[in-house]
Amino acid sequence: xxxxxxxxNMNSSGYEMPPEMRQNIAITTxxxxxxxxxxxxxxxxxxxxxxxxxxxxxxxxxRYDLARFGMEVMRPSPRQSDLMIVSGTVTKKMIPQxxxxxxxxxxxxxxxxxxxxxxxxxxxxxxxNVVSGVDKYIPVDVYVPGCPPTPQALLHGLMKLQEKIDxxxxxxxxxxxxxxxxxxxxxxxxxxxxxxxxxxxxxxLTQGKPAAAEPAAETA
Amino acid sequence: MRFSALxxxxxxxxxxxxxxxxxxxxxxxALRDEDGFDLLSSVTAVDYLxxxxxxxxxxxxxxxxYKSTGGGAExxxxxxxxxxxxxxxxxxxxxxxxxxEREAWDLMGIKFEGHPDLRRILMWEGFAGHPxxxxxxxxxxxxxxxxxxxxxxxGQVYRVEDQNPYGKNNQYPDxxxxxxxxxxxxxxxxxxxxxxxxxYTEDIDTEQVVVNLGPQHPSTHGVFRMAVRLDGETIVALxxxxxxLHRNHEKIGERNTYIMNMPFTDRLDYLASMxxxxxxxxxxxxxxxxxxxxxxxxxxxxxxxxxxxxISNHLWAIGFLLNDLGAFFTPALxxxxxxxxxxxxxxxxxxxxxxxxxxxxxxxxxxxxxxILPRMKDLVNERLPRKIDELxxxxxxxxxxxxxxxxxxxxxxEDAIAFSATGPVLRASGxxxxxxxxxxxxxxxxxxxxxxxxxxxxxxxxxxIRVDEMRQSLRILKQALKDLPEGEILTGHNPYQVRVxxxxxxxxxxGPKGELGYYIVSNGKPSPWRYHxxxxxxxxxTILEKMCVGQKVADVVVNLGSIDIVLGExxx
Ligand code: SF4
Numbered sequence: 001x002x003x004x005x006x007x008x009n010m011n012s013s014g015y016e017m018p019p020e021m022r023q024n025i026a027i028t029t030x031x032x033x034x035x036x037x038x039x040x041x042x043x044x045x046x047x048x049x050x051x052x053x054x055x056x057x058x059x060x061x062x063r064y065d066l067a068r069f070g071m072e073v074m075r076p077s078p079r080q081s082d083l084m085i086v087s088g089t090v091t092k093k094m095i096p097q098x099x100x101x102x103x104x105x106x107x108x109x110x111x112x113x114x115x116x117x118x119x120x121x122x123x124x125x126x127x128x129n130v131v132s133g134v135d136k137y138i139p140v141d142v143y144v145p146g147c148p149p150t151p152q153a154l155l156h157g158l159m160k161l162q163e164k165i166d167x168x169x170x171x172x173x174x175x176x177x178x179x180x181x182x183x184x185x186x187x188x189x190x191x192x193x194x195x196x197x198x199x200x201x202x203x204x205l206t207q208g209k210p211a212a213a214e215p216a217a218e219t220a
Numbered sequence: 221m222r223f224s225a226l227x228x229x230x231x232x233x234x235x236x237x238x239x240x241x242x243x244x245x246x247x248x249x250a251l252r253d254e255d256g257f258d259l260l261s262s263v264t265a266v267d268y269l270x271x272x273x274x275x276x277x278x279x280x281x282x283x284x285x286y287k288s289t290g291g292g293a294e295x296x297x298x299x300x301x302x303x304x305x306x307x308x309x310x311x312x313x314x315x316x317x318x319x320x321e322r323e324a325w326d327l328m329g330i331k332f333e334g335h336p337d338l339r340r341i342l343m344w345e346g347f348a349g350h351p352x353x354x355x356x357x358x359x360x361x362x363x364x365x366x367x368x369x370x371x372x373x374x375g376q377v378y379r380v381e382d383q384n385p386y387g388k389n390n391q392y393p394d395x396x397x398x399x400x401x402x403x404x405x406x407x408x409x410x411x412x413x414x415x416x417x418x419x420y421t422e423d424i425d426t427e428q429v430v431v432n433l434g435p436q437h438p439s440t441h442g443v444f445r446m447a448v449r450l451d452g453e454t455i456v457a458l459x460x461x462x463x464x465l466h467r468n469h470e471k472i473g474e475r476n477t478y479i480m481n482m483p484f485t486d487r488l489d490y491l492a493s494m495x496x497x498x499x500x501x502x503x504x505x506x507x508x509x510x511x512x513x514x515x516x517x518x519x520x521x522x523x524x525x526x527x528x529x530x531i532s533n534h535l536w537a538i539g540f541l542l543n544d545l546g547a548f549f550t551p552a553l554x555x556x557x558x559x560x561x562x563x564x565x566x567x568x569x570x571x572x573x574x575x576x577x578x579x580x581x582x583x584x585x586x587x588x589x590x591x592i593l594p595r596m597k598d599l600v601n602e603r604l605p606r607k608i609d610e611l612x613x614x615x616x617x618x619x620x621x622x623x624x625x626x627x628x629x630x631x632x633x634e635d636a637i638a639f640s641a642t643g644p645v646l647r648a649s650g651x652x653x654x655x656x657x658x659x660x661x662x663x664x665x666x667x668x669x670x671x672x673x674x675x676x677x678x679x680x681x682x683x684x685i686r687v688d689e690m691r692q693s694l695r696i697l698k699q700a701l702k703d704l705p706e707g708e709i710l711t712g713h714n715p716y717q718v719r720v721x722x723x724x725x726x727x728x729x730x731g732p733k734g735e736l737g738y739y740i741v742s743n744g745k746p747s748p749w750r751y752h753x754x755x756x757x758x759x760x761x762t763i764l765e766k767m768c769v770g771q772k773v774a775d776v777v778v779n780l781g782s783i784d785i786v787l788g789e790x791x792x
Binding site for chain 1: 342343344346347348351358359360361362380381385386387388389390391392393394395396397398399401403405435436437438442443463464465466467468469471472475483484487490491552553556557560573574575787788
């Protein structure tokens, strides 16, 4: 089994192997096998948002070579991908699409927020069209700081994701539970971006007050 | 000037003429047809809002016109009242005004009468308010200008979102009911698309389909969207949709101090941060006058960095154009390999691979570190010429590149000028307009180089011109590296805050993608009153529809790739 070389921690503790068999047989748990298969075949979605996307492409290119991690298979379609690298500034105009793409990804799925913008708004946080971090809408597994994070930093983030995958167990992961996983409601482009989950708060704050004197801008 | 309607702008620090809105069309037409100002470079608006009782508040629309044969600008201004501002549209005369007027409508709320398709462009239809107006406040508004006050009142750090009831960057008008809200952005877009299609075809019996390419699409170079109406495989109408990366560069820039904006310019065209720095530094230096004239060594370093940027940008552009042509990732891998070597130089000098933040008013931030100069010389004299030749050898005569590039997406020189295209897009159509020659800045007049021109105006020529330009950049680099003098790199000390006298300036450079201009209005305060970026990627896109209509849908992607856009700059 070549996998033993690929992952030296394959053997579960507590099972002693006779030395002559160590290169050929491993006794392990289902979780470990399962996780090993998944950690080396995380397919990211080919999805770039802003400056950080350039560094993501560089990471995938010749010098940094994402293929070493089994992650070079960038899929243009969310339906074939396991990982969404949110590489750049998330704007209000774009967030409905991002949420939609996230909903279209099949489980198991992970999100990596690459860079200051995706993690918390970054240098553009105060902007009127900027979402202060993609985690305001979708759950994030790994945050990579930097503006832009260097390819090394992104690789480190991906390794952290692999660690996270290692720690999962098929008995407890959410996608094997009985309950269906709810899709995240897609935000609406209103007078400002509207998160459907905020409806009650919005109503309690705006209703009861007189309508604004100036109507929302119309087209000429 | 011959027009009685024209009034010289008398304000200190301003140039150009004030035109009444009613005679704008007539003046612009005469300037274009009689005086040769055929290139409308920039259209923008300034909100002169004042709370001084004696002065009047007004909007001013500013037009920068140039001759495609070179020379300085003619600046026209139209002043309109803040209530119901209406200005005649210049789209008929200069189709290149199209997107820029839409932007001014979107962000400033100025109506352009006679504009064929005045929709919002960067924000979406239905968004409340026009954000660049001085009295419009964003959700996270704290103070008019930076640096902000203490963020640790009472020793406690606070985050702005904690002060928002939604915990987000959101605000809604009073009386707003989220449940009855209907989105209007897309319906309006499709309506316009249909209108454009009807103009194109006479035979409306065939069924047409609408296809959306983007905003998440592997070949749109970022979050760009094109709504395309197809008749079979033929494109009958196309509308670009942008704003998915609108990061409010200008609004933030008007709160920042001058020096704070420098790192923000890096993030405009993030493939060419050094050129962006260059343009911004030039514009502010123009305002500040001679006391910040950069020393010799700094001028050379600026040129060297700008030309290295051009090469790295074109390498990337070519690699990804080939991607679009179907040669997936292999040429890009080779191109990225060379680009990495240039980035190493940037990282060693400026401290960052991509976001260099290297220029300062009056010079550059750091000197070259020890040992980097021989590496640069080696790269410029040995490695890059060889690699560019290799690229040329393997790609230029390639059957795939030729058959998919030749005769595709033709832009005539007249159209290119009328649509305000600049940079490689303009020069590939046979117009030898390069700001380094047409209106020289910095020390470009000292170097021997040719303005690359190609004459067919198709995708293939737009590819070839980038190869030509890289060779010319190498020529400049060789001379600059040979002559690089010793000495200071910054006039004065590295300032934390600069004093900028009141007035306006338009600084422009020949960026890798075209004319990159910064329009800055100062009122003597530490932050600019108006900060506008004339982004070449954005304005070069104006011609996209014209290029694509009548062609096959597969060519859209190639046409877009040959313009070479970066979304950070398109949407700002
Ligand atoms: S974190 Fe920095 S580099 Fe990344 S998208 Fe934001 S501004 Fe660009």
